[in-house]
Amino acid sequence: MNAQPKIIVLDDDPTGSQTVHSCLLLTQWDEATLKLGLADESPIFFILTNTRALTPEDAEAVTREVCRNLKPALAAEGIEDFLVVSRSDSTLRGHYPIETDAIAEELGSFDAHFLTPAFFEGGRITRDSIHYLLIDGVETPVAETEFARDSVFGYHHSYLPDYVEEKTKGRIETSQVERFLLADIRSGTVERLMKLSGNCCGVVDAETQADLDRFAADLLTAASQGKRFLFRSAASLLTSLAGLGKQPIEPEAMSQYVRGGKPGVVLVGSHVQKTTQQLERLLQEPDVVGIEVDVARLQDSQTETDAVSGLLSDILERVGTVYRQGQTPVVYTSRQELTFEDTQTRLKFGAAVSALLMDIVRGLPEDIGFLISKGGITSNDVLSDGLKLRTARLLGQILAGCSVVRTPARGTQFPNLPVVLFPGNVGDRDGLAIVYRRLSQSKAKSKAN
Structure with a gap:
């Protein structure tokens, strides 16, 4: 396997590229266009599905269409080593678990899918599995913000395991969610990642980019040993996975x-x-x-x-x-x-x-x-x-x-x-x-x- 897998981002609006640079954004997902992204020299590319603006049924249909076109495109480009990221809003709005379920069914089997909503550029961090937004300098649990009252994507929980149970309507219970706390991430998670299976759900703490750098390094190590992971993520994890360094123009x-x-x-x-x-x-x-x-x-x-x-x-x-x-x-x-x-x-x-x-x-x-x-x-x-x-x-x-x-x-x-x-x-x-x-x-x- 290559040291750097191709990172394929299905972005539910076009802002998920907000922490990287020098890569392609695709607004279409026919096989020929997907090949352009797969063949590009950058390790990462984005498919702008715009599913956050769609009904749940249409969001699922678009996600499945992208994945079905990806399979022959990946085969044509000879790419076996890849990661799939379902990029969505750092305030937890979007079609979860509809999109990750569709990806898993079309491109599975995954050992785990991770919720990594931390987005430092926007003042969003996760600690003790609780997701916070920094509002006027105050760390505010996300369920107490205007975003949780969204008329389409509203929710009631800042504690991510409870959020998962709510959004999956109890299919994944709070107690079944794997919690990756700051102490876990900072001490290393490779051994634990290697034990995950059955597309279990994990939620990930992060207060700084260094936290996600460490977690991404462990993920890539586990992936290089055959583990397959799927991500429901905000943009900051992409910085760590892609490892692009500084952008060329300030x-x-x-x-x-x-x-x-x-x-x-x-x-x-x-x-x-x-x-x-x-x-x-x-x-x-x-x-x-x-x-x-x-x-x-x-x-x-x-x-x-x-x-x-x-x-x-x-x-x-x-x-x-x-x-x-x-x-x-x-x-x-x-x-x-x-x-x-x-x-x-x-x-x-x-x-x-x-x-x-x-x-x-x-x-x-x-x-x-x-x-x-x-x-x-x-x-x-x-x-x-x-x-x-x-x-x-x-x-x-x-x-x-x-x-x-x-x-x-x-x-x-x-x-x-x-x-x-x-x-x-x-x-x-x-x-x-x-x-x-x-x-x-x-x-x-x-x-x-």
């Missing part, structure tokens, strides 16, 4: 990728409180102009094509005016909370909003310097639908937890465009403004010259 120097020193466009879809705070702060920056998309109008007129078309034309006209004045338009969905009669209606409305936002992306001035996409599902749709990419190359992080990808040089409406994938729940109040300033440096230099 975050502060990312403006060198901006096209022609031109202004960019910011697209804000996420509705979590952190995003709203960041948006308010960004709108205080010079040369930034906010353009609100009143989604309530969309709710009232989903079937009225002319009304939607009129809304789109109005927004694009305003974007063009701001851009021609040398300023950066910030297009954002209205912030008020809308209510829906059921989950299906909410998901359908979300798809309608996304369709409008993607029409906006396709109608942007073709010489924009950069694009910042705020929100996980929004970012996925930008890559796959708005920009219609098959693949994108991940350059690295412009801010902890915020990836920058670049579109291909050919075959796209916006060639070589740097696109920031900014998750909704990452960064402090100044995060979005900092990213804007870092990309706008080239614009400032261009004015000076």
Whole structure:
């Protein structure tokens, strides 16, 4: 076996690459596209399934389709040594155990699957099997946060074994979950990992990247001796598994990728409180102009094509005016909370909003310097639908937890465009403004010259 297995990440939104660099993101998963990821020189690649935006049934179907296409692609590339990661939200929202069950059935047999939700760049740690979010400097059990009250993916437990029992509806009981505590990880786990079998469930503590480095090293040792593991993970474990080292371009120097020193466009879809705070702060920056998309109008007129078309034309006209004045338009969905009669209606409305936002992306001035996409599902749709990419190359992080990808040089409406994938729940109040300033440096230099 190779020392470094290929790491295949099924990412339920496009932000899971937020701790790595210099690898491919795939927005399609036909066999030919999967071969591109498997053949790439990077040890890791991402398949952007966007399943967090889908119904449970569709999420399962997509996951199975990816796995069924992976099998012949792996065989064609002669790859036997690989790890599969089901990457999802560090606040425990997503289709668990639906996706890990589907992967295990299609690609099994696995000796264990591990929940590793720690995400240090976003202030998420796990201690004594309790998952915490750092909120204003306070370690808060995740079940006490807004994320646990999510209308689609809500839950009641911060203690991960209880979370597993809740989400599996008792199929995996709390007492059956293998707990890997900080003391275990820091003293070494190879011997214990070698004893796992039957796709048992393990939950993993981590307070620092060094904890996951140690655990990943033990995992790779056990894997090299024939053990097969599956992961339901946030992004930080990927850093340790891939071992890529430092990214080639520093975050502060990312403006060198901006096209022609031109202004960019910011697209804000996420509705979590952190995003709203960041948006308010960004709108205080010079040369930034906010353009609100009143989604309530969309709710009232989903079937009225002319009304939607009129809304789109109005927004694009305003974007063009701001851009021609040398300023950066910030297009954002209205912030008020809308209510829906059921989950299906909410998901359908979300798809309608996304369709409008993607029409906006396709109608942007073709010489924009950069694009910042705020929100996980929004970012996925930008890559796959708005920009219609098959693949994108991940350059690295412009801010902890915020990836920058670049579109291909050919075959796209916006060639070589740097696109920031900014998750909704990452960064402090100044995060979005900092990213804007870092990309706008080239614009400032261009004015000076």
